[in-house]
Amino acid sequence: SQQGEEDPQALSIQEGENATMNCSYKTSINNLQWYRQNSGRGLVHLILIRSNEREKHSGRLRVTLDTSKKSSSLLITASRAADTASYFCAKREYGNKLVFGAGTILRVKS
Amino acid sequence: SQTIHQWPATLVQPVGSPLSLECTVEGTSNPNLYWYRQAAGRGLQLLFYSVGIGQISSEVPQNLSASRPQDRQFILSSKKLLLSDSGFYLCAWSVRGETNPFSPLHFGNGTRLTVT
Numbered sequence: 001s002q003q004g005e006e007d008p009q010a011l012s013i014q015e016g017e018n019a020t021m022n023c024s025y026k027t028s029i030n031n032l033q034w035y036r037q038n039s040g041r042g043l044v045h046l047i048l049i050r051s052n053e054r055e056k057h058s059g060r061l062r063v064t065l066d067t068s069k070k071s072s073s074l075l076i077t078a079s080r081a082a083d084t085a086s087y088f089c090a091k092r093e094y095g096n097k098l099v100f101g102a103g104t105i106l107r108v109k110s
Numbered sequence: 111s112q113t114i115h116q117w118p119a120t121l122v123q124p125v126g127s128p129l130s131l132e133c134t135v136e137g138t139s140n141p142n143l144y145w146y147r148q149a150a151g152r153g154l155q156l157l158f159y160s161v162g163i164g165q166i167s168s169e170v171p172q173n174l175s176a177s178r179p180q181d182r183q184f185i186l187s188s189k190k191l192l193l194s195d196s197g198f199y200l201c202a203w204s205v206r207g208e209t210n211p212f213s214p215l216h217f218g219n220g221t222r223l224t225v226t
Contacts, residue, residue, distance in 0.1 A: 031212055042116075042200055042217030043154075050212065088153060090215075097169075098204075098215055100146075102153035 006089055010105040019076040021104040023089035030092045032065060034074050037086045037103070046074075046087075081110040112137035116201045116218030123225055129174075129188040131221050133201030136182065141203040143184040144215065145176055148198040160184060161206060196225045
């Protein structure tokens with residue numbers, strides 16, 4: 001089952017604009033993680049936010065978490081063409097499993 | 111530093127043939143190991159995970175099996191491939207343990223399997 005569901009499914013923006021992707025989940029979480037996947041490659045971990053945190057920053061990335069709404073968002077500021085990739089949220093479940101959503105395909109046009 | 115190797119990068123196999131995909135991790139001990147499958151344009155489906163040698167948990171009943179003969183080696187196998195087994199297979203590792211739920215996954219570069 002997929003516990004993290006991202007929207008939009010696809011996003012196309014101009015270089016320099018901000019990109020916002022959202023993730024919803026259904027059950028309680030210990031933490032929520034965001035990953036990036038370049039076409040035809042493995043996933044790369046971007047950022048993790050714990051259930052007792054509301055916001056976290058890493059460079060041009062900003063992640064928020066609203067446990068009351070069971071949702072998270074990933075903001076990429078001042079996007080670059082190199083940010084073009086698929087972005088996935090993943091929820092840490094009991095038993096060492098990380099469950100991924102379907103992802104958002106981001107295209108940044110230069 | 112830790113590295114994860116996954117091979118082959120691409121594979122084309124006929125229906126009914128066997129499969130063996132291998133994944134090895136270097137630079138860490140006692141990792142949790144995972145096999146995921148990704149259909150074209152879709153999210154990741156967890157197939158198997160392992161917390162130790164010989165310990166395999168299967169998430170989805172299917173035509174595949176996994177084995178962990180050594181601490182840092184994880185193998186995905188099939189005796190007879192189906193067309194529906196086509197996809198992008200990803201191996202990943204994380205620091206072991208219930209005590210470390212904040213450990214991210216580190217992925218290999220995947221194997222693109224096409225069953226014809």
